Amino acid sequence: MSVLIFIELDNGSIKKTSLETVAYGAKVAAQVNGKAVVLAIGDASSAELEKAGHYGAEKVLHAAGEKLAHENSLAYADVLVQASAQEQSQIIVLPKSGLGDAIAARAAARLKAGVVSGVTALPETEGTFKVTRSIFTGKAFATTEIKSEIKFLVVRKNAIEIDEAGLNTAGATIEPFSPALRDADFQANVVDVEKASGELSLTEAEIIVSGGRGMKGPEHWQALLDLASALGAATGCSKPVSDLDWRPHHEHIGQTGIKVAPNLYIACGISGAIQHLAGVNGSKCIVVINKDPEAPFFKSADYGVVGDVFEILPRLTAAAKAIR
Incomplete structure (x- = not known):
């Protein structure tokens, strides 16, 4: 057999x-x-x-x-x-x-x-x-x-x-x-395929760095992108972020978006609504960065950092570059 x-x-x-x-x-x-x-x-x-x-x-x-x-x-x-x-x-x-x-x-x-x-x-x-x-x-x-x-x-x-x-x-x-x-x-045939290039697939990524409304706007996203680049990670976002068009909809992670299970998921400025948690609970390790110590996401995190993402992300990026 x-x-x-x-x-x-x-x-x-x-x-x-x-x-x-x-x-x-x-x-x-x-x-x-x-x-x-x-x-x-x-x-x-x-x-x-x-x-x-x-x-x-x-x-x-x-x-x-x-x-x-x-x-x-x-x-x-x-x-x-x-x-x-x-x-x-x-x-x-x-x-x-x-x-x-x-x-x-x-x-x-x-x-x-x-x-x-x-x-x-x-x-x-x-x-x-x-x-x-x-x-x-x-x-x-x-x-x-x-x-x-x-x-x-x-x-x-x-x-x-x-x-x-x-x-x-x-x-x-x-x-x-x-x-x-x-x-x-x-009966239905594929006539053309356009594949995204230059981006890591969220479903295949070992590390994902994801942002929420705590990032305050698309103009502040570079700090998150820098960390993702230093870690060789894919980038994601919460549903409100994609709804506001801060980030493309194919990065939306959650119950109504993409469900992921990386080895490391870093959530930056995401409060942790149940819909988002449904999309990430297969992750091996979850790190949450949020200035609100009462954010629900901390209850599901393996590691939590209470603080301003705009102060913490550059430090993490520098540390990641030093290690690599």
């Missing part, structure tokens, strides 16, 4: 969140005495796909071609179903994302499989199959038992710790995969 792991590609590279998903799937395969097989759809070099082996995969099925060059959840779900049949996979692992959720829902329906999204830990496989998942926008956790023969796990970022020093040195074997594609899956 194999554990099939779907990974996402971006400009020919494996997304960092997908490498974490490979590591998770490999650990699940070890639990059930199976092998970890990766499914990659889209354009990527063999050298890039071999990286999946460093995170525990034995083999990568690579489905490529003009029709599969752009994300298409209908077609990708079909490819996943065919790959799972070939590999006789009873456990299928995907990264938690808009694409991952869409593929899992469609493929699970085809396979009459149980699907759990928002998985935060390795499953319990002794006797029954139980997984822990995040619920209520991350404010609580639930243990869910999957009783179906085929099981889908949609895994959140930072679900497991990865020991970078202990990665495998051998790459995975690459095997071309040629699925049968249905015309019905291509």
Whole structure:
């Protein structure tokens, strides 16, 4: 039996969140005495796909071609179903994302499989199959038992710790995969793609520096950008900031914006409304900088700094530059 792991590609590279998903799937395969097989759809070099082996995969099925060059959840779900049949996979692992959720829902329906999204830990496989998942926008956790023969796990970022020093040195074997594609899956086609350049993706970033109304206006944002640059971080903002057009809407983090789970999240002048917390509670470490000691965000912070962001940010930037 194999554990099939779907990974996402971006400009020919494996997304960092997908490498974490490979590591998770490999650990699940070890639990059930199976092998970890990766499914990659889209354009990527063999050298890039071999990286999946460093995170525990034995083999990568690579489905490529003009029709599969752009994300298409209908077609990708079909490819996943065919790959799972070939590999006789009873456990299928995907990264938690808009694409991952869409593929899992469609493929699970085809396979009459149980699907759990928002998985935060390795499953319990002794006797029954139980997984822990995040619920209520991350404010609580639930243990869910999957009783179906085929099981889908949609895994959140930072679900497991990865020991970078202990990665495998051998790459995975690459095997071309040629699925049968249905015309019905291509009723809507991508005709043009414009990708943002020069910016770190919020969903992939290890460090995020984010600002709120405490930054007082777009003209004061440079101090935050300087810190982000010194740390090699992505930048984000709260919903009020994007609503006021201080920052672009694609930087809005929160329940109605982008949900992130970096290793370090630095909140500058953000009070900590529940909607914003819902978007950042997957972060490993949260640092809050606010002059109001009663700001709700401090209750969720790992570290808090009470003070003026315009005094603190330059000091942090100088310290970061000195270390780097």
